[in-house]
Amino acid sequence: MPVAAQVRQRLARRIAGEISLSDSPGRVMRKWREMFHIQQIHLAESLGVSPSVISDYESGRRQSPGTKTIKRFVENIITLDEQNGGQVVNAFQRMMGVEIPTNIILDISEFTNGITIRELLDGVRGQIVTGEELLERELLGYLMIDTSEALDVLSSTGFLKLFEATEDRALILVNVSTGRSPLVALKGEIRPSLFVLHGVEQIDYLAIELAKREQVPLAISRLESIGGLLRRLQALRKQTPNDEQRADGYDR
Amino acid sequence: MPVAAQVRQRLARRIAGEISLSDSPGRVMRKWREMFHIQQIHLAESLGVSPSVISDYESGRRQSPGTKTIKRFVENIITLDEQNGGQVVNAFQRMMGVEIPTNIILDISEFTNGITIRELLDGVRGQIVTGEELLERELLGYLMIDTSEALDVLSSTGFLKLFEATEDRALILVNVSTGRSPLVALKGEIRPSLFVLHGVEQIDYLAIELAKREQVPLAISRLESIGGLLRRLQALRKQTPNDEQRADGYDR
DNA sequence: CAGATATTACGGTAACTGACGAACTATTCG
DNA sequence: CGAATAGTTCGTCAGTTACCGTAATATCTG
Known part of the structure; x- marks a missing residue:
């Protein structure tokens, strides 16, 4: 097969x-x-x-x-x-080896044509905290996870695997308190191209230090709701629809 | 959890x-x-x-x-x-890491109290081919697989994983032609404690050589049907039932 | 082959699924 | 605001499920 x-x-x-x-x-x-x-x-x-x-x-x-x-x-x-274009199936494929419980995944997708970190951050009203020099890097997709839930069910190796599965992609962490716990799991070579934290009041100094030291761009989003974040991500997905498949007049 | x-x-x-x-x-x-x-x-x-x-x-x-x-x-x-006693669930647990398609598994179980290689072979009318010196080793369970099907769907690393998953157990291969193909996959350190081949007409000389060299007991069963083999394995499973759970007069 | 054990086949019935469509309620956006 | 878009509610109904019980078969085992 x-x-x-x-x-x-x-x-x-x-x-x-x-x-x-x-x-x-x-x-x-x-x-x-x-x-x-x-x-x-x-x-x-x-x-x-x-x-x-x-x-x-x-x-x-x-x-x-x-x-x-x-x-x-x-x-x-x-x-x-x-x-x-298999945007979701393909994104899931990377998760399959990881055995991540799906209830922590709030949204997942590949981009049909990659977009840059800058474009993503513009789209979700994100502010870069560290890693400005990497804003033009291309993202192949994103994964949005519920951090508080993830902290409950994932071990630190679980987080590491999650990072590996999001290589060249954005990892969007919502329901974050300070950002410390997920960032300290950052150890291996393979990692997301961008961290976006949502829901932080006071970002942890160690989180920033780690992001700097590990050379991974870190941004925060100050959008009101997770729903808003989701909607804006949708808009980014749709930017380059696969037109050949669209003969029914709908613009999805 | x-x-x-x-x-x-x-x-x-x-x-x-x-x-x-x-x-x-x-x-x-x-x-x-x-x-x-x-x-x-x-x-x-x-x-x-x-x-x-x-x-x-x-x-x-x-x-x-x-x-x-x-x-x-x-x-x-x-x-x-x-x-x-979780005889089947526990046996499956060892398979889970392996991602073996279940359609090649004809039967699987742990023994509540281990039985020896000799006892198993007596039970299924098996004749030892090589490894007589190991007849008193204990078996913790068995796995019966459809070899012709397995050769179709399993790579040689798939076989190896299967061998690893049946450490301290009997691997019963049915629908075997010569026994050569599965035995040549035998390489790693972790392996079944016993191979039983069923359905061979002419056992392959290389299979015997490999079993000897790799020090793994090899036996053949000359029972008529797979059904008969299954029934005799059932009898072995039942030998030491978990009596506390049996208050309904049935002898399963 | 008898006798026990395990499974099937099937008529019957109440409850529920699978579906429609029309009217209704949110939500977003120019 | 008003239109457009997305989703909900609900009455209705034919077809099916989920179940029973009984009679008919298989399938073993001695």
């Missing part, structure tokens, strides 16, 4: 398993649909059903969807992403 | 995912029930339903079981095994 198909299958099994074992399958379905940046309408279209059906599942009106439904759901979200 | 719970969860997700994505969920359910050495009657009892219900699922009368059903099914087979 080709590698791509294998990754696809592993991811599919993972999602399907999570849905089936959940006490509220609908919530998990929603989580994954959102992780794949797919709207109900587009998913519905792809499944050949009315959008209200998706909403009924996600809201829990249907409490125990059958395997056929789950299978169609999982295969469709993955296929839709693949048709879109 | 304790390690045991994590293994349990990973296995549960895997099974649930496989069921949900299958075109015939019932067949997959049967596969796993059998892998866990649980009878329909006992599973039904544990689920609080009539045995015909299980049969209906497995035979495919119900084509798209709901998540509730899948969840209950998966959790019950795992719990039943755990109540029984």
Whole structure:
């Protein structure tokens, strides 16, 4: 089996398993649909059903969807992403080796055409703290994680693996208190090209020192909400859509 | 989360995912029930339903079981095994790191109280080919794999990992042609305590040489069918049942 | 081959899924 | 604000699931 198909299958099994074992399958379905940046309408279209059906599942009106439904759901979200250049599947592929619990992942994507650190920071209203000289470096994607959750479930080697998995990408840490804990895990050679902290009141001096010493750009975002951050990241993803695949008049 | 719970969860997700994505969920359910050495009657009892219900699922009368059903099914087979000493879950735990496709696994279990190589060979009517001096070594479990299938899907490092995962255990290879291909993969330090080949007409001279050189006992089984082999292995598993858990008069 | 054990096949029924569509509510943006 | 966009709610209904129980088969084991 080709590698791509294998990754696809592993991811599919993972999602399907999570849905089936959940006490509220609908919530998990929603989580994954959102992780794949797919709207109900587009998913519905792809499944050949009315959008209200998706909403009924996600809201829990249907409490125990059958395997056929789950299978169609999982295969469709993955296929839709693949048709879109595999931005999410490919990003996940890097995570697969790491065994990261998906509940710490708030958002993940590759950029179809890389964007620079400067462009990303402009997009999310981020202020660079250290590493100004690297603003023109290209980012291939980003990963946004829930730091407080991650600190609970990840060991320091877990963080290290996360850093390795985000090589050449931006690691966006939200729900950060001081920034110290994640940054101290920074040891290996392979690391993200950019750290963005969100939700810090008082940034830790050691975090800044470490970022300087380890030569990794560090920025903070002072956006109000995580939702706003997410929306701005979406806008960056969309900047260069894969036009060949778009014949239906929609501009996703 | 304790390690045991994590293994349990990973296995549960895997099974649930496989069921949900299958075109015939019932067949997959049967596969796993059998892998866990649980009878329909006992599973039904544990689920609080009539045995015909299980049969209906497995035979495919119900084509798209709901998540509730899948969840209950998966959790019950795992719990039943755990109540029984975790013979299968623990055996699987060693496989988890290896990422072995489950379709090559025909049977897997730990022995609650180890048995010797001699006892196992007596039980399955096996004839030792080389390694007579090691007949009194203890085996902690066994793994039975479909060799022809394994040769298709496993690389030689895949085999090596399989060998590592069966340290102190018996590796029973069925559908073997000459025994050469699996044995040549034998290189590392960590390896099964016993190879049993089933279905060989003419055992390969190189296989014997390798087993001798690598000091690993090699035996062949001349039993008619794989089914017979499976049944005899069952008998060995049952030899020392975990009596405290048995208050219902059944002798599983 | 008998007798026990395990599994299947199937008719029946209440509850629920899978789907529609129309009306409704948020949210964003010029 | 008003339109556009995204998602929700809900009545409705045909088809299916989830379950039972019983009778009919397999499958072992002595």
